[in-house]
Amino acid sequence: MASNVNANVSTSMYCLACGATHPAQATHCFACGEPLTNAPGGTGLATNPLTGLLLPDVIMQQRYRILEVVSTDEVSTVYKAQDTQFGKRVVALKEISQNNPDAQELIEASRREMLTLASLIHPHLPRIYDYFVEDQCWYFVMDFLEGETLEAYLRKRKNRPLAVEEVLDSGIQLATVLDYLHLHQSPLGFQDLKMSSIWRTPDGKLYLLDTGAVPPVASMPQPQSKSVYSLGRILRQLQAGKMSLLSRLHGALPKLRCPHHSPNAAASRHAQSLPLKRLIQQMIHKDERKRPFSLGMVRQELQQQELRLLAAQQTPTLSPKQRRFSRRTVLKMGGLAGLAAATGTLAWLAESVILGIPHPSYSPNLGGTICTYNAGSGVLGVAWSPDGMRLAMGNWKGQVQAWDANTGLHIITFQAPHLQQRVEDVIWLPDGNAIAAGGDDSIVWIWNAATGQLQRTYQGHADWVITLACSPDGKYIASGSYDTTVQVWEVTTGHQVVIYRGHHRLGKF
Structure with a gap:
């Protein structure tokens, strides 16, 4: 490493008093008059004659004082420096030398990288504040990161x-x-x-x-x-x-029971x-x-x-005594599960339990019928709107309808060409502005939830579409079909992203 770095030794000197650059033969600083010789009392050379690295206390561009070397490689060196003109903040100064003829491609690639990085602003990218060229070297002023x-x-x-x-x-x-x-x-x-x-x-x-x-x-x-x-x-x-190897051997040996070992914690x-x-x-x-x-x-x-x-x-861990449920509690839980299954919200209920979302207080009517919606035919697909105010249903007659969840009143029927056979599944998109449905016509339809206008159709399947799921950001829909594929596609364009194959029987996700 020393021989490589030594080939890049700078032939310039810097005034440690003001940072001005001078040729190697100069004896005094032209800006402040300080001596630049190696004589006692002089400021000396700016670089180490053995390594070619900048010495501590050298001031670059009359602003950045070198504190120490952080790292160095074939084409670049990173220094910890102090910005003397901006509250003495600590910065990183990355030097890219152009003096190594054997590494010109690496040098040029590193320079392009830094210039590109300077145009990007992100919390997980170091910021570049300034750059300058001096003595055939590029210098980039960056965030100094501890760690x-x-x-x-x-x-x-x-x-x-x-x-x-x-x-x-x-x-x-x-x-x-x-x-x-x-x-x-x-x-x-x-x-x-x-x-x-x-x-x-x-x-x-x-x-x-x-x-x-x-x-x-x-x-x-x-x-x-x-x-x-x-x-x-x-x-x-x-x-x-x-x-x-010792850890692997220890893991392969039978575990001895000890009073401090908790198998439940490991599980x-x-x-x-x-x-x-x-x-x-x-x-x-x-x-x-x-x-x-x-x-x-x-x-x-x-x-x-x-x-x-x-x-x-x-979620607190319950003791065996706390795990015993009263009959009333069991009935309440059964009523909630039955209501959730009847309205297609079992997944919502499970997530609510996990995330601690508050549930309605106990009511004597819990588990009973709250409202009946007459869809006119057998219902296979049902979904709550994200705000909980509407229900969407798909029936055997190829109808997709939305109902007011509180009053049971019919709001709108969604229509589309070729929507004639059984509707297998219905979903709301996360923003609540659109509804998607799929069925035995092998098509997925997307409507505007408020106006009923058909926005898009997806016709990538060769058989019945039996289940749908939307990504959390609302950008993609995954559709599962009787053709044994799950296809992921973009909501806005209908562009197919990926096809998962290999299923051999019907499934629901």
């Missing part, structure tokens, strides 16, 4: 697995910034994420440091599947860690990590079509898992 790389953080922990909460939080941060880069069609090469290129501050905030090489010419936007895979590998390493931790493990397996699947389509989907799933984990941790 260490994610690789060093794990090494300090002896590569033990992180807690589920920390893995989820790390995944959400990284998925957010990667999604931002994709949405802005950034040319940064962030598809090969590495632990050494992720910086972790002491409070757990993550930053992307080396985002990769930028191509010299603009390229087409890249699919997100490679970034999803790259992030999945990082999360797998965070969750699994790197177990030593609970294992159960909490299962959803994350399944997601990671999907993200790193060899078949790109079976990975999550976008980083936005990954972020939303991680956020949902984080909410469920938080809710589970806040």
